[in-house]
Amino acid sequence: MGKRAGPRAAWGDYQTPPALAERVCARLQRLCQPATLVEPTCGVGNLLAAGAEAFPRARCLGFELSTAHVAAARARLGPRATIERVDVFRADWGRRARAWGDPVLVLGNPPWVTSADQTAIGGANLPLKTNLKRLAGYDAVSGKGNFDVSEWIVLELLARLQGRDATLAMLIKSSVARRVLEYAWTGGLALRATGLWRIDARREFGAAVDACLLVCATADRGPPACPVYDGLEDRRPRTRIGLRGGGLVADVAAWTRARALVGVAAPAWRSGIKHDCARVMELRADGDALVNGLGERVTLDPATIFPLCKSSDLARGDVSRAHRWVIVPQRRVGEDTARLEREAPRTWAYLSRHRDRLDARRSVVYRGKPPFSIFGVGDYAFCPWKVAISGLYQPARFTLLGPVNGRPVMLDDTCYLLGFDREDEARAALELLRSPAAADVLDAHVFWDMKRPITKEILGRLELARLAGVAS
Secondary structure: OOOOOOHHHHHOOOOOOHHHHHHHHHHHHOOOOOOEEEEOOOOOOHHHHHHHHHOOOOEEEEEEOOHHHHHHHHHHHHHHEEEEEOOOOOOOHHHHHOOOOOOEEEEEOOOOOEHHHHHHHOOOOOOOOOOOOOOOHHHHHOHHHOOEHHHHHHHHHHHHOOOOOEEEEEEEEHHHHHHHHHHHHHHOOOOEEEEEEEEOHHHHHOOOOOEEEEEEEOOOOOOOEEEEEOOOOOOOOOEEEEEEOOEEEOOHHHHHHHHHHEOOOOOOOEEOEEOOOHHHHEEEEEOOEEEEOOOOEEOOOHHHEEEEEOHHHHHHOOOOOOOEEEEOOOOOOOOOHHHHHHHOHHHHHHHHHOHHHHHOOOOHHHOOOOOOOOEOOOHHHHOOEEEEEEOOOOOOOOEEEOOEOOEOOEEEOOEEEEEEOOHHHHHHHHHHHOOHHHHHHHHHHOOOOOOOOOOHHHHOOEOHHHHHHHHO
16 A cells, blocks of 8 residues: 555555445355355454354454454454464465365455565565565566565465365455466466456545455366456446456457457657656746756757656647756767767756766666766657657547647657657558557556556557558
């Protein structure tokens, strides 16, 4: 959930509100009738209590590491449940599961925290490093080795309940639910996806994430698809996610319509400019002057400043005039910037004055590069006409950008672009990218709850020639 320091953040400890617990169990009553009800991280017992009420004949078992939570859960449930103090990451779930009578319902709201979050705040609430997904060496120690601890818990329990008459119902982040499903489907686990019901995590938990109730059964393998519902009370799914074409797709129906249209984009989509120092590199107009993010009025060589369009500008459709300007000291990545001292002395002096800030940029991409280096720059960036899209905002909106004050418009690194020398070529591409066929390709692949839903990889599937074939 949030990255707040202290015990709650360390444990990802967000208790299920009683009203939500009751709604979850009301949904589950229509799906299963367990003989054994298990909650592996039961906290103070809100979810387990709702389960005991919904399934009065079930044997109820709760497990929790926090001594205070164990006491609260025992007081809450009394003789209706057995509560044990157990570390979910150290327990032998295979041995414990053998003692559970079928049908089993594993109900839970496991910690919503990542291993990186834990490390950053000094938390020790992590599983043993068993490399459950068997990531390749580098991935296992870099970004792909960072995982949600809830993902580990769900996969561990899935593995221990293979072939059993068991149902897992977990309140987890939607991104975790998708990773669990994809791993199970590609790894050949016995899993039948019952459904994914979205919940309002901000309202229920005060968390700015997309979350859901994932329900799946482990008796056998079902088709690699899962219906997605907008709410716990919904009876009809809004869409189905599934494994298609070697990867996870956001909308199986859209993928079926669009699969013949998926190709390789030409020209290739490019990211906007990355500089990681907005206070120095970005400017705004103040009358006839330019002002940087430090409040300084600056005078620069005109050849090195360009109008700048950001994701928010594209989302608003406000692209006809320049609100911001950006300094572009290079025309290609890695170009020697020493030439600026001769060709653009005012810009050179300004950047040199702020070199300490530019040298302090943390990203490793700047290491060993010329002073004042930027990324996302090349011939394409200086094309007078562009078709651009934000990587952040919904709905997907392709926008035509022409020159402003005779200068090509630059985009920031949250945007993607195709560059064109001629207006008619750019307009033709825009028409194809706004077509229903292109919308199907995007609908099939975009998961809107991601931090950056539109990616270069997804846009790379939009082949203009194929889209033109449909339009003709």
